[in-house]
Amino acid sequence: MFARYVEQLAAGGMSGDESDRSEERQTREHRSFFVVSPAWRSPEVVPWLQVIDNAHLDSRFSESGRASRGNWVRHRMRSDRVDHMQSPVTGLPKNFYDKAWLCRLSQKEQEALEMQEEIELEHDPDLVE
Numbered sequence: 001m002f003a004r005y006v007e008q009l010a011a012g013g014m015s016g017d018e019s020d021r022s023e024e025r026q027t028r029e030h031r032s033f034f035v036v037s038p039a040w041r042s043p044e045v046v047p048w049l050q051v052i053d054n055a056h057l058d059s060r061f062s063e064s065g066r067a068s069r070g071n072w073v074r075h076r077m078r079s080d081r082v083d084h085m086q087s088p089v090t091g092l093p094k095n096f097y098d099k100a101w102l103c104r105l106s107q108k109e110q111e112a113l114e115m116q117e118e119i120e121l122e123h124d125p126d127l128v129e
Contacts, residue, residue: 034079040088048121093119
């Protein structure tokens with residue numbers, strides 16, 4: 001069930017990255033990025049997505065603890081930065097949209113979002129561990 005929403009968010013609802021330009025934090029091998037969240041996305045979704053990110057990171061290691069090949073995940077620092085230009089993804093549960101942002105929309109704009117019923121943003125306890 002959650003995979004569907006992750007796929008929808010991947011089409012334009014994930015946080016963007018903004019490079020940390022401070023020289024103290026940047027090295028050639030280790031670059032940091034600030035998370036820039038879409039203005040329309042609810043902050044309630046962030047911890048839910050973080051569990052999925054952590055599960056993905058865990059999947060990059062074998063049972064022996066060796067990292068898999070390929071590009072490594074970026075070092076992303078949480079921030080209060082917001083992208084007001086990113087268009088909303090339609091068809092998500094209502095609680096995926098920021099309440100204050102929704103209040104600023106007209107009835108017609110809200111209907112165009114094709115919001116679904118709210119869902120519980122909880123993961124299986126085994127996944128959270």
